[in-house]
Amino acid sequence: MSFVTSPALDETGYVALDRDDRAIDAAEWQELEYIGWRSSGITRFAPLTSYAGDVDCNGFWNHTPPRTDKDGVWIEPQVERAPTIVARAQEPGANIGRCRVIELQPNTYADAIYNLHQDDNNRLNEDGTGWVVRGMLNLTDDPDSLMILREDRFDPATEVRLPLPAGSRVIVDTQRFWHAVWHRGTAPRYSLITSWTSGPELDAYIAAGHGDPNAQSVALDQQLVDDAQVELHRRIEERRRAFEAAGITMEPPASLYG
Ligand SMILES: [Fe+2]
Numbered sequence: 468m469s470f471v472t473s474p475a476l477d478e479t480g481y482v483a484l485d486r487d488d489r490a491i492d493a494a495e496w497q498e499l500e501y502i503g504w505r506s507s508g509i510t511r512f513a514p515l516t517s518y519a520g521d522v523d524c525n526g527f528w529n530h531t532p533p534r535t536d537k538d539g540v541w542i543e544p545q546v547e548r549a550p551t552i553v554a555r556a557q558e559p560g561a562n563i564g565r566c567r568v569i570e571l572q573p574n575t576y577a578d579a580i581y582n583l584h585q586d587d588n589n590r591l592n593e594d595g596t597g598w599v600v601r602g603m604l605n606l607t608d609d610p611d612s613l614m615i616l617r618e619d620r621f622d623p624a625t626e627v628r629l630p631l632p633a634g635s636r637v638i639v640d641t642q643r644f645w646h647a648v649w650h651r652g653t654a655p656r657y658s659l660i661t662s663w664t665s666g667p668e669l670d671a672y673i674a675a676g677h678g679d680p681n682a683q684s685v686a687l688d689q690q691l692v693d694d695a696q697v698e699l700h701r702r703i704e705e706r707r708r709a710f711e712a713a714g715i716t717m718e719p720p721a722s723l724y725g
Pocket residue numbers: 584585586641646724725
């Protein structure tokens with residue numbers, strides 16, 4: 468037995484879909500209830516689903532009884548505030564686990580590289596069932612901002628950078644890829660993030676959106692990339708020393724965005 472995966476994701480682990488040009492009223496994401504989460508600092512989330520329908524960002528496996536990132540329960544007050552956003556998450560018809568809007572403040576490329584993390588979408592997922600991947604729909608128009616994916620956390624040669632204009636859609640195996648966003652803006656970026664279960668429904672949605680596993684990656688100045696690598700290692704070392712001084716063994720990289 469093995470997990471059911473999407474053939475469209477087999478090639479590179481991600482697909483970029485056609486831009487969704489249907490407008491969504493900004494009030495939908497502006498009026499949601501946001502909460503801070505874990506070590507993600509100033510980044511906030513507005514959960515649309517949760518383990519039990521409360522405003523809660525915790526992984527479903529951290530509840531009793533634990534379950535994998537499937538069968539999220541809609542949070543009624545949030546759904547009422549953002550019906551169109553919810554409809555976008557439901558559009559593929561695939562099972563939905565966690566579903567939330569992220570609010571990300573402007574940051575630097577080096578910040579994004581330091582924030583690279585893998586998700587934990589398939590903890591407790593059962594062999595023979597659908598592999599959980601993440602869909603990202605950019606709500607705000609951030610054409611200069613980039614979704615950064617790395618196969619190898621420390622190797623910029625494995626990096627793919629996808630621009631994030633309004634309506635841009637990316638589906639990523641975020642447990643495989645190290646990922647983060649470099650938000651080059653002045654106002655916060657808002658994006659819908661949905662855990663979808665792979666299967667025929669998701670395959671059909673990817674096909675209808677002309678999912679491209681080789682979407683054009685944006686080129687960056689090599690010096691910027693090199694400098695960020697140095698900064699990445701400096702920050703990791705700085706954190707290691709701080710932990711050491713506090714008598715704490717270095718933890719694995721935190722999943723900043725769950
Ligand atoms: Fe993530």
